[in-house]
Amino acid sequence: AQKITQTQPGMFVQEKEAVTLDCTYDTSDQSYGLFWYKQPSSGEMIFLIYQGSYDEQNATEGRYSLNFQKARKSANLVISASQLGDSAMYFCAMREGAGNNRLAFGKGNQVVVIP
Amino acid sequence: DGGITQSPKYLFRKEGQNVTLSCEQNLNHDAMYWYRQDPGQGLRLIYYSQIVNDFQKGDIAEGYSVSREKKESFPLTVTSAQKNPTAFYLCASSTRTSSSTDTQYFGPGTRLTVL
Numbered sequence: 691a692q693k694i695t696q697t698q699p700g701m702f703v704q705e706k707e708a709v710t711l712d713c714t715y716d717t718s719d720q721s722y723g724l725f726w727y728k729q730p731s732s733g734e735m736i737f738l739i740y741q742g743s744y745d746e747q748n749a750t751e752g753r754y755s756l757n758f759q760k761a762r763k764s765a766n767l768v769i770s771a772s773q774l775g776d777s778a779m780y781f782c783a784m785r786e787g788a789g790n791n792r793l794a795f796g797k798g799n800q801v802v803v804i805p
Numbered sequence: 806d807g808g809i810t811q812s813p814k815y816l817f818r819k820e821g822q823n824v825t826l827s828c829e830q831n832l833n834h835d836a837m838y839w840y841r842q843d844p845g846q847g848l849r850l851i852y853y854s855q856i857v858n859d860f861q862k863g864d865i866a867e868g869y870s871v872s873r874e875k876k877e878s879f880p881l882t883v884t885s886a887q888k889n890p891t892a893f894y895l896c897a898s899s900t901r902t903s904s905s906t907d908t909q910y911f912g913p914g915t916r917l918t919v920l
Contacts, residue, residue, distance in 0.1 A: 694847070723906055723907075725908065725909075727911075732913070733893060733895075733913060733914040733916070734911060734912070734913045734914060735848075735895060735897070735911035736911075737908055737909070737910060737911075740906065740908060742906060781847055781848070783847075783848075785907070791836055791838070791853055791855065791899070791907070792850055792853070792863070793848075793850070793909060795847030795848045795849075796847050797845065797846055797847045798846075798847060
């Protein structure tokens, strides 16, 4: 079964507008971590933001915020005030349990920011 | 500058040849990882290492081998036994090995093409 689901088609967003990228996950563990990475056309994976399963507050990092809804098992990424440099693939990933190094990745969301 | 380097950026291989991809980090990270990415897909874990002289198979280890003789280095060999090696290969590292908050940081990747 897929642990991370990202099913949105490619998205076009106007510069300076906000965009929300959906991510749902599947786990039976109580302790887990959720990550978002950005992959521009150059290929490098850039870490954006982290949310722990026990964190009561939604994570924020600059223009990135995570809308964490634990009961619904969703961890949507919100990018505010989109910039042209935000055009990239965005991947949601999960680490389950403690003592586990393995990250499970979704298939990604494509975002294109238009001026 | 601290970071993860991968070389070469592009690699071409003839069928039946083994080839080794380099990954070096100067972040003093204990754990290192190798992932494979196919077009339109997320990342899949090939091998990972939590400490020098130790490594574990990931989800798609068949046809690959690794070594971890130094903390800074985690080379990946793609052997002739790997039936479909053309892909983008990403190396990552992280500090701690037993926490769900442990964040993996990635190198720029190597694009391998089998001719």
